[in-house]
Amino acid sequence: MQRILNGDESAFRELVAAYRQYLFQTIYAIVRHPKDAEDLTQDVWTRIYFSLPQYQMKGFKTWITRIAVNRAIDFKRAASRKKEEMTAEIANSVQGTAVHHDNHLEREVVLKETVQLVRSKLDQIPSNYQDVLMAYYIQHQSYQDIAEAQGVTVKTVESKLYRAKQWLRKNWKEEDFS
Template sequence: MRHGDELAFRELVAAYGTYIYQTIYAVVRHKKDAEDLSQDVWTRIYFSLPQYENRGLKTWITRIAVNRAIDFKRSASRRQEDIVEEPQTHLPLGASLAEVDIEHEVMLKETAELVRRKLHQIPDNYQDVLIAFYIHHQSYQDIAEMQGIAVKTVESKLYRAKQWLRQHWKEEDFQ
Protein backbone atom coordinates (compact mmCIF):
# COMPACT_ATOMS: atom_id res chain seq x y z
CA MET A 1 0.00 0.00 0.00
CA ARG A 2 2.88 2.38 0.75
CA HIS A 3 4.25 2.03 -2.77
CA GLY A 4 1.32 3.40 -4.77
CA ASP A 5 -1.08 0.45 -4.64
CA GLU A 6 -4.30 2.31 -5.36
CA LEU A 7 -6.52 -0.74 -4.76
CA ALA A 8 -5.08 -1.16 -1.26
CA PHE A 9 -5.61 2.54 -0.58
CA ARG A 10 -9.24 2.28 -1.76
CA GLU A 11 -9.71 -0.64 0.65
CA LEU A 12 -8.27 1.50 3.44
CA VAL A 13 -10.70 4.31 2.61
CA ALA A 14 -13.59 1.82 2.47
CA ALA A 15 -12.62 0.32 5.82
CA TYR A 16 -12.04 3.60 7.68
CA GLY A 17 -13.95 6.23 5.68
CA THR A 18 -16.95 6.44 8.00
CA TYR A 19 -14.73 6.31 11.08
CA ILE A 20 -12.59 9.21 9.83
CA TYR A 21 -15.70 11.26 8.96
CA GLN A 22 -17.20 10.66 12.42
CA THR A 23 -13.92 11.55 14.10
CA ILE A 24 -13.71 14.83 12.19
CA TYR A 25 -17.39 15.60 12.74
CA ALA A 26 -16.89 15.16 16.50
CA VAL A 27 -14.46 18.09 16.36
CA VAL A 28 -16.02 20.46 13.81
CA ARG A 29 -19.74 19.69 14.37
CA HIS A 30 -20.68 20.69 10.83
CA LYS A 31 -21.60 18.13 8.15
CA LYS A 32 -20.26 19.95 5.08
CA ASP A 33 -17.00 20.90 6.79
CA ALA A 34 -16.55 17.31 7.99
CA GLU A 35 -17.10 16.00 4.45
CA ASP A 36 -14.60 18.47 2.97
CA LEU A 37 -12.06 17.78 5.69
CA SER A 38 -12.45 14.01 5.21
CA GLN A 39 -11.37 14.39 1.59
CA ASP A 40 -8.43 16.53 2.66
CA VAL A 41 -7.43 14.04 5.36
CA TRP A 42 -7.47 11.11 2.92
CA THR A 43 -5.26 13.11 0.56
CA ARG A 44 -2.87 13.84 3.41
CA ILE A 45 -2.87 10.18 4.44
CA TYR A 46 -2.12 9.07 0.88
CA PHE A 47 0.84 11.43 0.50
CA SER A 48 2.09 10.66 4.03
CA LEU A 49 2.15 6.88 3.54
CA PRO A 50 5.89 6.84 2.72
CA GLN A 51 6.54 8.17 6.25
CA TYR A 52 4.21 5.61 7.89
CA GLU A 53 6.25 3.28 10.13
CA ASN A 54 3.95 0.19 10.09
CA ARG A 55 2.89 0.76 13.69
CA GLY A 56 -0.67 1.55 14.73
CA LEU A 57 -2.37 2.36 11.42
CA LYS A 58 -5.72 3.31 12.95
CA THR A 59 -4.04 5.48 15.58
CA TRP A 60 -1.91 7.13 12.90
CA ILE A 61 -4.84 8.00 10.60
CA THR A 62 -6.93 9.12 13.59
CA ARG A 63 -4.20 11.52 14.68
CA ILE A 64 -4.00 12.98 11.17
CA ALA A 65 -7.79 13.45 11.11
CA VAL A 66 -8.05 14.98 14.58
CA ASN A 67 -5.11 17.32 14.02
CA ARG A 68 -6.51 18.50 10.68
CA ALA A 69 -9.97 19.07 12.20
CA ILE A 70 -8.46 21.02 15.09
CA ASP A 71 -6.39 23.12 12.68
CA PHE A 72 -9.50 23.85 10.64
CA LYS A 73 -11.49 24.84 13.71
CA ARG A 74 -8.67 27.09 14.90
CA SER A 75 -8.40 28.88 11.56
CA ALA A 76 -12.19 29.31 11.38
CA SER A 77 -12.12 30.90 14.83
CA ARG A 78 -9.37 33.29 13.77
CA ARG A 79 -11.35 34.35 10.70
CA GLN A 80 -14.33 35.26 12.86
CA GLU A 81 -12.03 37.49 14.96
CA ASP A 82 -14.02 36.94 18.12
CA ILE A 83 -11.74 34.48 19.83
CA VAL A 84 -12.25 34.11 23.54
CA GLU A 85 -8.90 33.60 25.20
CA GLU A 86 -8.61 30.36 27.17
CA PRO A 87 -5.90 29.64 29.71
CA GLN A 88 -3.20 27.61 27.99
CA THR A 89 -1.73 25.91 31.03
CA HIS A 90 -1.15 22.17 30.57
CA LEU A 91 -2.51 22.21 26.99
CA PRO A 92 -0.66 21.76 23.71
CA LEU A 93 0.22 25.05 22.03
CA GLY A 94 -2.94 26.62 20.63
CA ALA A 95 -5.29 23.79 21.64
CA SER A 96 -8.49 24.35 23.56
CA LEU A 97 -9.64 22.07 26.36
CA ALA A 98 -12.53 20.78 24.18
CA GLU A 99 -10.13 19.83 21.37
CA VAL A 100 -7.79 17.99 23.72
CA ASP A 101 -10.76 16.19 25.31
CA ILE A 102 -12.05 15.01 21.92
CA GLU A 103 -8.67 13.64 20.89
CA HIS A 104 -8.28 11.96 24.28
CA GLU A 105 -11.78 10.46 24.03
CA VAL A 106 -11.12 9.05 20.55
CA MET A 107 -7.85 7.48 21.68
CA LEU A 108 -9.41 6.12 24.87
CA LYS A 109 -12.24 4.43 22.93
CA GLU A 110 -9.75 2.94 20.49
CA THR A 111 -7.59 1.57 23.30
CA ALA A 112 -10.62 0.09 25.05
CA GLU A 113 -11.58 -1.71 21.85
CA LEU A 114 -8.09 -3.19 21.51
CA VAL A 115 -8.09 -4.38 25.11
CA ARG A 116 -11.54 -5.99 24.80
CA ARG A 117 -10.47 -8.05 21.80
CA LYS A 118 -7.34 -9.54 23.35
CA LEU A 119 -8.21 -9.49 27.04
CA HIS A 120 -7.69 -13.22 27.61
CA GLN A 121 -3.97 -12.91 26.74
CA ILE A 122 -3.18 -10.37 29.45
CA PRO A 123 -1.66 -11.73 32.68
CA ASP A 124 -4.15 -11.78 35.56
CA ASN A 125 -2.19 -9.26 37.65
CA TYR A 126 -2.63 -6.64 34.89
CA GLN A 127 -6.18 -7.41 33.77
CA ASP A 128 -7.91 -5.79 36.73
CA VAL A 129 -6.20 -2.41 36.39
CA LEU A 130 -6.54 -2.33 32.58
CA ILE A 131 -10.24 -3.20 32.71
CA ALA A 132 -10.90 -0.61 35.40
CA PHE A 133 -9.00 2.16 33.61
CA TYR A 134 -9.70 1.56 29.90
CA ILE A 135 -13.07 -0.17 29.88
CA HIS A 136 -14.79 1.23 32.97
CA HIS A 137 -13.00 4.61 32.66
CA GLN A 138 -12.25 4.75 36.39
CA SER A 139 -9.73 7.20 37.81
CA TYR A 140 -6.55 6.05 39.54
CA GLN A 141 -8.13 7.11 42.85
CA ASP A 142 -11.26 5.01 42.22
CA ILE A 143 -9.20 1.98 41.24
CA ALA A 144 -7.02 2.35 44.33
CA GLU A 145 -10.06 2.52 46.61
CA MET A 146 -11.75 -0.48 44.98
CA GLN A 147 -8.60 -2.62 45.15
CA GLY A 148 -7.49 -1.37 48.56
CA ILE A 149 -4.09 -0.22 47.31
CA ALA A 150 -2.24 3.09 47.03
CA VAL A 151 -2.70 5.36 44.01
CA LYS A 152 1.05 5.02 43.32
CA THR A 153 0.57 1.24 43.14
CA VAL A 154 -2.21 1.72 40.57
CA GLU A 155 0.08 3.98 38.54
CA SER A 156 2.85 1.42 38.74
CA LYS A 157 0.59 -1.51 37.78
CA LEU A 158 -0.87 0.44 34.87
CA TYR A 159 2.61 1.42 33.68
CA ARG A 160 3.80 -2.20 33.82
CA ALA A 161 0.62 -3.39 32.10
CA LYS A 162 1.17 -0.91 29.25
CA GLN A 163 4.79 -2.07 28.96
CA TRP A 164 3.58 -5.67 28.73
CA LEU A 165 1.08 -4.72 26.05
CA ARG A 166 3.75 -2.90 24.02
CA GLN A 167 6.03 -5.93 24.20
CA HIS A 168 3.42 -8.57 23.37
CA TRP A 169 0.88 -6.89 21.11
CA LYS A 170 1.16 -5.24 17.75
CA GLU A 171 -1.70 -3.07 16.59
CA GLU A 172 -1.72 -4.93 13.29
CA ASP A 173 -3.08 -7.90 15.29
CA PHE A 174 -6.25 -5.91 15.81
CA GLN A 175 -6.88 -4.80 12.24
Protein backbone atom coordinates (compact mmCIF):
# COMPACT_ATOMS: atom_id res chain seq x y z
CA MET A 1 0.00 0.00 0.00
CA GLN A 2 2.77 2.38 0.88
CA ARG A 3 4.37 1.89 -2.55
CA ILE A 4 1.06 2.81 -4.20
CA LEU A 5 0.62 5.85 -2.00
CA ASN A 6 4.15 6.92 -2.97
CA GLY A 7 3.12 6.86 -6.65
CA ASP A 8 4.40 3.42 -7.69
CA GLU A 9 2.05 2.52 -10.56
CA SER A 10 3.45 -1.00 -10.91
CA ALA A 11 2.39 -1.71 -7.32
CA PHE A 12 -1.17 -0.69 -8.16
CA ARG A 13 -1.08 -2.93 -11.27
CA GLU A 14 -0.02 -5.83 -9.02
CA LEU A 15 -2.95 -5.07 -6.73
CA VAL A 16 -5.36 -5.00 -9.67
CA ALA A 17 -3.96 -8.27 -11.01
CA ALA A 18 -4.39 -9.92 -7.62
CA TYR A 19 -8.02 -8.85 -7.08
CA ARG A 20 -9.37 -8.23 -10.61
CA GLN A 21 -11.26 -11.50 -10.97
CA TYR A 22 -12.56 -11.39 -7.41
CA LEU A 23 -14.05 -7.90 -7.85
CA PHE A 24 -15.52 -8.80 -11.24
CA GLN A 25 -17.24 -11.89 -9.78
CA THR A 26 -18.53 -9.89 -6.81
CA ILE A 27 -20.05 -7.25 -9.08
CA TYR A 28 -21.34 -9.79 -11.62
CA ALA A 29 -23.19 -11.63 -8.83
CA ILE A 30 -25.22 -8.46 -8.29
CA VAL A 31 -25.72 -7.01 -11.79
CA ARG A 32 -25.86 -10.32 -13.72
CA HIS A 33 -24.61 -8.74 -16.94
CA PRO A 34 -20.99 -9.27 -18.06
CA LYS A 35 -20.57 -5.97 -19.90
CA ASP A 36 -22.01 -3.95 -17.02
CA ALA A 37 -19.87 -5.92 -14.57
CA GLU A 38 -16.75 -5.12 -16.61
CA ASP A 39 -17.59 -1.41 -16.73
CA LEU A 40 -18.41 -1.30 -13.03
CA THR A 41 -15.22 -3.18 -12.14
CA GLN A 42 -13.19 -0.56 -14.00
CA ASP A 43 -15.09 2.20 -12.21
CA VAL A 44 -14.52 0.50 -8.84
CA TRP A 45 -10.76 0.29 -9.46
CA THR A 46 -10.74 4.01 -10.20
CA ARG A 47 -12.64 4.68 -6.98
CA ILE A 48 -10.27 2.45 -5.03
CA TYR A 49 -7.24 4.23 -6.45
CA PHE A 50 -8.51 7.68 -5.49
CA SER A 51 -9.75 6.46 -2.09
CA LEU A 52 -6.47 4.82 -1.07
CA PRO A 53 -5.28 7.87 0.92
CA GLN A 54 -8.35 7.41 3.18
CA TYR A 55 -7.78 3.63 3.57
CA GLN A 56 -6.99 2.80 7.21
CA MET A 57 -4.72 -0.21 6.48
CA LYS A 58 -7.02 -2.90 7.88
CA GLY A 59 -9.32 -5.38 6.13
CA PHE A 60 -8.33 -4.50 2.55
CA LYS A 61 -10.41 -7.21 0.88
CA THR A 62 -13.44 -6.23 2.97
CA TRP A 63 -12.89 -2.57 2.11
CA ILE A 64 -12.70 -3.13 -1.68
CA THR A 65 -15.64 -5.54 -1.53
CA ARG A 66 -17.76 -2.91 0.20
CA ILE A 67 -16.86 -0.36 -2.49
CA ALA A 68 -17.71 -2.86 -5.25
CA VAL A 69 -20.99 -3.99 -3.71
CA ASN A 70 -22.15 -0.43 -3.02
CA ARG A 71 -21.33 0.61 -6.60
CA ALA A 72 -23.15 -2.42 -8.06
CA ILE A 73 -26.21 -1.77 -5.89
CA ASP A 74 -26.25 1.89 -6.96
CA PHE A 75 -26.09 0.74 -10.57
CA LYS A 76 -29.02 -1.68 -10.08
CA ARG A 77 -31.08 1.06 -8.43
CA ALA A 78 -30.40 3.40 -11.34
CA ALA A 79 -31.39 0.66 -13.80
CA SER A 80 -34.58 0.07 -11.84
CA ARG A 81 -35.40 3.79 -11.96
CA LYS A 82 -34.78 3.73 -15.71
CA LYS A 83 -37.22 0.83 -16.06
CA GLU A 84 -39.82 2.78 -14.07
CA GLU A 85 -39.27 5.81 -16.31
CA MET A 86 -39.82 3.64 -19.38
CA THR A 87 -43.01 2.29 -17.81
CA ALA A 88 -44.14 5.85 -17.15
CA GLU A 89 -43.33 6.70 -20.76
CA ILE A 90 -45.52 3.81 -21.91
CA ALA A 91 -48.25 5.02 -19.58
CA ASN A 92 -47.97 8.52 -21.01
CA SER A 93 -48.38 7.18 -24.54
CA VAL A 94 -51.42 5.18 -23.37
CA GLN A 95 -52.76 8.36 -21.81
CA GLY A 96 -52.20 10.23 -25.09
CA THR A 97 -54.46 7.80 -26.94
CA ALA A 98 -57.12 8.00 -24.24
CA VAL A 99 -57.61 11.78 -24.60
CA HIS A 100 -60.92 11.33 -26.40
CA HIS A 101 -62.70 9.74 -23.44
CA ASP A 102 -65.34 11.91 -21.84
CA ASN A 103 -64.88 10.91 -18.25
CA HIS A 104 -61.58 12.30 -16.93
CA LEU A 105 -61.75 10.37 -13.65
CA GLU A 106 -62.44 7.09 -15.40
CA ARG A 107 -59.48 7.68 -17.72
CA GLU A 108 -57.16 8.28 -14.75
CA VAL A 109 -58.31 5.10 -13.00
CA VAL A 110 -57.88 3.03 -16.16
CA LEU A 111 -54.47 4.53 -16.76
CA LYS A 112 -53.34 3.85 -13.20
CA GLU A 113 -54.55 0.26 -13.41
CA THR A 114 -52.82 -0.21 -16.77
CA VAL A 115 -49.53 1.13 -15.42
CA GLN A 116 -49.78 -1.18 -12.39
CA LEU A 117 -50.60 -4.14 -14.62
CA VAL A 118 -47.70 -3.42 -16.99
CA ARG A 119 -45.29 -3.00 -14.07
CA SER A 120 -46.39 -6.24 -12.44
CA LYS A 121 -46.18 -8.10 -15.75
CA LEU A 122 -42.71 -6.68 -16.51
CA ASP A 123 -41.49 -7.77 -13.07
CA GLN A 124 -42.64 -11.35 -13.81
CA ILE A 125 -40.31 -11.66 -16.78
CA PRO A 126 -37.06 -13.45 -15.88
CA SER A 127 -34.21 -10.92 -15.72
CA ASN A 128 -32.19 -12.60 -18.48
CA TYR A 129 -35.14 -11.99 -20.83
CA GLN A 130 -36.05 -8.52 -19.53
CA ASP A 131 -32.81 -6.99 -20.79
CA VAL A 132 -33.16 -8.24 -24.35
CA LEU A 133 -36.92 -7.55 -24.56
CA MET A 134 -36.50 -3.98 -23.31
CA ALA A 135 -33.57 -3.33 -25.61
CA TYR A 136 -35.31 -4.70 -28.70
CA TYR A 137 -38.95 -3.71 -28.25
CA ILE A 138 -38.80 -0.59 -26.11
CA GLN A 139 -35.42 0.93 -26.94
CA HIS A 140 -35.64 -0.25 -30.59
CA GLN A 141 -32.05 -1.50 -30.68
CA SER A 142 -30.84 -3.83 -33.41
CA TYR A 143 -29.66 -7.37 -32.70
CA GLN A 144 -26.10 -6.19 -33.34
CA ASP A 145 -26.39 -3.27 -30.88
CA ILE A 146 -27.83 -5.55 -28.21
CA ALA A 147 -25.11 -8.14 -28.79
CA GLU A 148 -22.38 -5.50 -28.44
CA ALA A 149 -23.97 -3.99 -25.31
CA GLN A 150 -24.32 -7.40 -23.64
CA GLY A 151 -21.01 -8.77 -24.84
CA VAL A 152 -22.58 -11.75 -26.62
CA THR A 153 -23.03 -12.91 -30.21
CA VAL A 154 -25.94 -11.89 -32.43
CA LYS A 155 -27.02 -15.55 -32.41
CA THR A 156 -27.25 -15.43 -28.61
CA VAL A 157 -29.47 -12.34 -28.84
CA GLU A 158 -31.70 -14.13 -31.37
CA SER A 159 -31.93 -17.14 -29.06
CA LYS A 160 -32.72 -14.99 -26.03
CA LEU A 161 -35.47 -13.14 -27.92
CA TYR A 162 -36.93 -16.42 -29.16
CA ARG A 163 -36.90 -17.91 -25.65
CA ALA A 164 -38.33 -14.71 -24.20
CA LYS A 165 -41.23 -14.80 -26.68
CA GLN A 166 -41.82 -18.46 -25.85
CA TRP A 167 -41.84 -17.58 -22.15
CA LEU A 168 -44.35 -14.77 -22.78
CA ARG A 169 -46.64 -17.04 -24.81
CA LYS A 170 -46.50 -19.69 -22.11
CA ASN A 171 -46.97 -17.40 -19.11
CA TRP A 172 -49.12 -14.54 -20.38
CA LYS A 173 -52.62 -14.72 -21.76
CA GLU A 174 -54.31 -11.95 -23.69
CA GLU A 175 -57.15 -11.84 -21.20
CA ASP A 176 -54.61 -10.98 -18.47
CA PHE A 177 -54.38 -7.55 -20.09
CA SER A 178 -58.10 -6.93 -20.47
